[in-house]
Every structure is written in C-alpha cells, then in structure tokens.
Amino acid sequence: MNWWMSLWAGLAVLGFAMVFSVPQRTLPGIVLMAIGAHLVRSLCLHLDLVLPLASFIAALWVGLTAAFVAPRTGQATPIYAFAPVIPLIPGTYLFDALSALLDLTEPGLADPGPIVDVAAADISIATLTIVALAVGAISPTLLVGRRIAKIVSGGDVAVDG
Amino acid sequence: MADLTDALDLSLEVGELVQLSGGHTTRTVEHMELMASDLGAQECHAAISSVNVAMTVARDGEVLSAGRHAGHFGINFSTLTALRQLVTDTHVNGLAANQVRARLLLIRNAGPVYPAWLVMIALGGSSAAFAALFGTTAMGVALTFLGGWAGAWVRHLLVARHQKPFVSVTAAAFTATLVVAGGAAMLDLGDATTPALAASTLFLVPGVPMLNGTADLLTAHYLNGVVKLTMSAVIVLSAAIGLSAAVALVEGMP
Numbered sequence: 001m002n003w004w005m006s007l008w009a010g011l012a013v014l015g016f017a018m019v020f021s022v023p024q025r026t027l028p029g030i031v032l033m034a035i036g037a038h039l040v041r042s043l044c045l046h047l048d049l050v051l052p053l054a055s056f057i058a059a060l061w062v063g064l065t066a067a068f069v070a071p072r073t074g075q076a077t078p079i080y081a082f083a084p085v086i087p088l089i090p091g092t093y094l095f096d097a098l099s100a101l102l103d104l105t106e107p108g109l110a111d112p113g114p115i116v117d118v119a120a121a122d123i124s125i126a127t128l129t130i131v132a133l134a135v136g137a138i139s140p141t142l143l144v145g146r147r148i149a150k151i152v153s154g155g156d157v158a159v160d161g
Numbered sequence: 162m163a164d165l166t167d168a169l170d171l172s173l174e175v176g177e178l179v180q181l182s183g184g185h186t187t188r189t190v191e192h193m194e195l196m197a198s199d200l201g202a203q204e205c206h207a208a209i210s211s212v213n214v215a216m217t218v219a220r221d222g223e224v225l226s227a228g229r230h231a232g233h234f235g236i237n238f239s240t241l242t243a244l245r246q247l248v249t250d251t252h253v254n255g256l257a258a259n260q261v262r263a264r265l266l267l268i269r270n271a272g273p274v275y276p277a278w279l280v281m282i283a284l285g286g287s288s289a290a291f292a293a294l295f296g297t298t299a300m301g302v303a304l305t306f307l308g309g310w311a312g313a314w315v316r317h318l319l320v321a322r323h324q325k326p327f328v329s330v331t332a333a334a335f336t337a338t339l340v341v342a343g344g345a346a347m348l349d350l351g352d353a354t355t356p357a358l359a360a361s362t363l364f365l366v367p368g369v370p371m372l373n374g375t376a377d378l379l380t381a382h383y384l385n386g387v388v389k390l391t392m393s394a395v396i397v398l399s400a401a402i403g404l405s406a407a408v409a410l411v412e413g414m415p
Contacts (some may be wrong), residue, residue, distance in 0.1 A: 008290040015287030015313075015364060020183070021237040021274040038294075076241035078183065078369075086368045092295050095359035098401050102408075134375035142187070142379055 009038035009087035017083045026079050029069060033084040037062045041088055051090065052128035059085045059136025067140045071149035077141045085137045090129045097122035163258035168200035169218045169225045171261050176207060176214035177229045178268065179244055183236040183369045185376040186385045189214065192248050199251045200258055211388035236369050243268045277317060284364045285310030288337070291363045295356030304344040308361045312337025316365070326392070327399045334362040334403025342411040358408065365400045367393040 013034035017027060037058045044054030066080035100119035104112055140148075163171075176193040184192070190207045193216055197205035202218035208228075209215075215228035247264050250256055256264075275283075288309025289302045297305070316333035341361040345354040370389045377386030 005294060008293045010290075012287045012290035012294065015280070015284035015309075016368060018275045018280045018283045019236065020369065021239045023239050023242065024274065074242070074246065076184075076238055076245050078241060078372075079238045082238075082369060082372050085372075086366060087291070087294065089363060089366050089368075091291055091359045091363045092356065095355070095404075098405065102405055130371065131375075134372050135379070138372055138376045138379065142376060 003039065003042065006035050006038035006042060010035045012087040013083050016086045020079075020083055022079045022083065023075065026073070026075060029073075030080060030083050033062055033065060033080060034087050036065075037084050038087060051093075051125055052132045055088050055090075055129045056132035056136045058088055059133045060140065063137045063140035066137075067145045067148045068152055071152045077145060081137050081141060085133045088129075088133055090126045093122045093126040093129070097126060163200040165202065165218055165220050165223055165225055167258040167262075168197045168202045168205075168220075169216055169227055171200060171258060171265065172197035172202075172205070172207070172218070173214060173216050173227060173229050174265050175244060175248065176209070176216065177231040178240060178265070180209065180214055180231040181235050181237075182240040182244070183238065183373065184241055184244075185373040185380070186382040187376065187380045188241075192244060195248055195252060196261070199248075199255070200261070209382070209385060211385055237274075239274050240268055240271070243271070281310055281313045281317065284313035288312075288360050288364050291360035292357045295359055297356040297360070298350065298353040300348060301345070301350055301353040301357035304341050304348075304350075305357045305360050307344070308337040308340035308357075309364050311340050312362070313364055326396050330365050330396050330399035331403040331406075334365060334400040335407045336403075337361045337364070338404045338407035339410065342408050346411055346414070358404070362400045362404050365396065367396040370396075 010031040013030055014027070017030045022030060040061050041054045041058035044057050045051065049057070062084045063081050066077050066084075069075075069080050070077040097119050100115050100122060103109075103115050104119070109115075172193045175196045176189050179189045179192050186209045189209050193207040193214070194205045197207075197216065197218050202220055204217075204219040206217045207214065208217075212230060212232035213228050214231050215226065217224065217226040219225075247256075247261065247268070251261055285306045286309075289306035292302050292305035312333040315336045316329045319329035319332055338358060338361050341357050342354070344350075345357060350357065371393045374386045374389030374393060377383070377389060
C-alpha cells in the first residue's frame with residue numbers, strides 16, 4: 001500500500017470544496033481531512049476490512065471530526081463533513097459495473113453469466129459503499145452534533161452545526 | 162418585539178436561503194423556527210417540501226401563514242455559515258427585525274466565493290487526482306485533467322442557460338469522456354485507459370443531494386429524502402449515459 005497516494009485525495013477534494021463555495025480559510029482543514037479520511041480507509045483495507053466497512057469507518061471519522069471542528073471555528077458542519085468524503089467514492093466499481101452492463105447488450109453474447117456476476121458484485125459494492133459514506137458522514141452531526149457543539153463552545157448552542 | 166408579519170417574513174427568507182444553499186430539511190426547519198420565535202412568535206411551525214418552504218406563526222390569538230418557492234437545489238456553504246451565524250446572533254444578542262433584514266440582504270447579495278475559471282481548473286484537478294488514485298499513468302492524469310476541465314465548463318455554461326440536470330450532466334459527461342477516451346486511443350494508453358475513464362466523470366458526483374437525502378431519511382423527512390436521492394439518481398444516470406455514448410463513439414471510430 002502506497003500511503004503517499006492519499007495525498008491525491010487532498011487535491012481531489014479541492015474542486016468539490018470550491019463548487020460548494022466553502023470559505024477560503026476552511027480549505028486547508030478540508031484538504032487535511034480528505035487526506036486523513038483516505039489514510040483511515042487505506043489502513044482499514046490494509047487490515048482486510050471490506051470496502052463498504054472501511055469507507056464507513058473513514059466517513060464516521062470525518063463526521064465526528066467535523067462535529068468538533070465546525071462549532072470551534074464557527075462554521076456550518078457540512079463544510080467539514082461533506083467534501084472530505086467525496087474522494088472516497090468508489091469510482092472504479094461504478095465504472096466497471098457500467099461497463100459490464102453495457103457488455104450485456106452486445107448482440108450474440110454466448111454466456112452472459114460471468115458478466116452478470118461481475119455487474120452484480122460491482123453494483124453491490126459501489127451502492128453499499130456510497131450508503132456507508134453518506135450515513136457515516138451525516139450521523140455524528142445528527143446524533144451527537146449539538147452535544148459536541150455544547151462541549152466545544154462551552155455554552156448554549158442555538159442551532160445544530 | 163418585532164411585528165408578527167416580520168417574524169413570518171424573515172423566518173421564511175431564512176428558510177428559503179438555507180434550502181437554496183444546500184441545507185437538509187432539519188437544518189431548514191430549525192433555523193426558521195428559531196428565527197420566528199426569537200422575533201416574537203409564541204408558536205411557530207415550519208413545513209418544508211422539495212420545492213417550497215412554508216411557515217405558520219401565532220401570537221396573542223393572531224395566526225399568520227405564508228409560503229415561498231425554493232425549488233432550485235444550489236450549494237453555497239458560505240451562505241449556510243452566514244445564516245447559522247445570523248440565527249445564533251439573533252438568539253443570543255436579540256437582533257431587531259430591521260437588523261436581521263439588513264444582514265439577510267447582505268447574505269443574499271454576496272458574490273461568488275471563487276471565480277468560475279478557478280473552480281473549473283480545480284474540478285479538472287479533482288478529476289486528475291481521482292485518476293491518479295485509481296492507478297493511471299502520468300499521461301492518463303494529464304488527459305483526465307483536460308477532460309474534467311472541459312466537462313466542468315460545459316456543465317457550467319449549460320446550467321447558466323437554465324438547462325435541466327439531465328441535459329447539462331449528460332453533455333458534461335460526454336465531453337469529459339470524449340476527451341479522455343479519444344486522447345487515450347490516440348496515445349495508446351492501454352491499461353491506463355480504464356482508471357482514467359472511471360475518473361473522468363466523477364466531478365459530476367451529486368455529493369450534497371446524496372448526503373442531504375440520507376440526512377432527511379435518517380431524520381424521518383422521508384418525502385424530501387426520496388426527492389433528493391431521486392435527483393441524485395437522475396444525475397448519476399445522466400453521467401452514465403454521457404460516458405457510455407462517448408466511449409461508444411470513440412470505439413466506433415476507425
């Protein structure tokens with residue numbers, strides 16, 4: 001495993017952060033969180049966890065970090081919770097699934113069985129991973145965001161994240 | 162204490178802006194109801210649909226209701242932060258209605274945080290970084306940067322002309338993939354082609370609607386959640402159509 005590859009996640013997140021119009025001063029934090037999330041997932045994969053579970057743990061780390069950092073810096077939580085998980089999108093699985101589906105439409109295909117297997121496996125992994133990313137990134141804010149914000153800001157909190 | 166009409170009007174404006182900036186339903190409801198009660202409403206109830214925000218406020222037997230259209234799902238997290246700050250300031254410091262109105266005007270009229278050309282370059286960089294993560298070569302990274310940059314411009318220009326996501330996303334995916342697939346065929350990239358192609362349309366990933374849709378489902382706003390996830394599905398399908406068409410075109414070329 002090339003750990004330095006995770007640095008690319010920092011570049012991958014920049015475009016999305018800008019599309020989301022995040023404040024300029026939050027960009028370094030978002031880049032660091034994206035790199036950190038990729039490292040966490042790489043570590044989980046290194047420990048032989050499956051991709052959806054590894055992605056869920058990485059997204060959960062992002063969501064929890066965002067729940068702490070956002071109130072501390074006076075920003076809305078989505079700024080830190082949303083963009084850093086996007087480099088974890090399972091793009092190759094999505095592409096392979098699409099390729100397999102297109103292969104199934106070729107005329108005169110003798111044995112579609114193996115292609116169907118590949119498509120089903122790729123679609124399952126991609127879908128589960130995306131759901132894991134979404135639930136992992138969002139649930140800390142929804143479940144304990146206000147409590148964390150109270151601890152971090154040391155007082156009453158008007159609104160969540 | 163503010164006039165009840167002001168409480169209704171300003172809370173609706175807050176809700177509209179949260180909805181337009183990419184806030185999920187619970188965030189929108191919380192911001193609206195807190196603003197209304199801080200401006201003097203004794204009872205308030207927000208109702209959010211995928212394209213509208215509505216509010217009912219009551220005080221001393223007087224009941225007012227109104228709604229606004231807020232259909233376009235834009236994304237502006239700087240606006241979300243500014244609104245969060247405004248709602249907090251109103252709650253903690255007791256801002257008056259005219260102060261809230263003035264700050265809302267500033268928030269609504271704020272210019273873009275980043276110039277379009279810089280965002281397009283950054284999206285090209287994002288695509289290139291995805292290609293590197295997926296294991297393509299340096300040439301594949303360069304091609305994906307070009308494809309992502311060109312596709313991002315196509316989407317930007319079509320969105321500015323109020324085209325629906327099906328049109329703008331399909332055209333953007335087609336452009337990005339055509340650049341990558343065509344370049345890879347000309348330069349004979351071999352095995353490096355697949356990761357570059359897989360990365361070429363990822364700048365179109367509907368991250369915010371997917372995450373907000375999930376948040377809505379987890380907070381029991383089922384209808385709004387399904388709408389956002391359906392919108393995400395349309396975007397993903399549109400990208401798949403554009404990508405497939407471009408790959409088929411390149412494969413069909415002599």
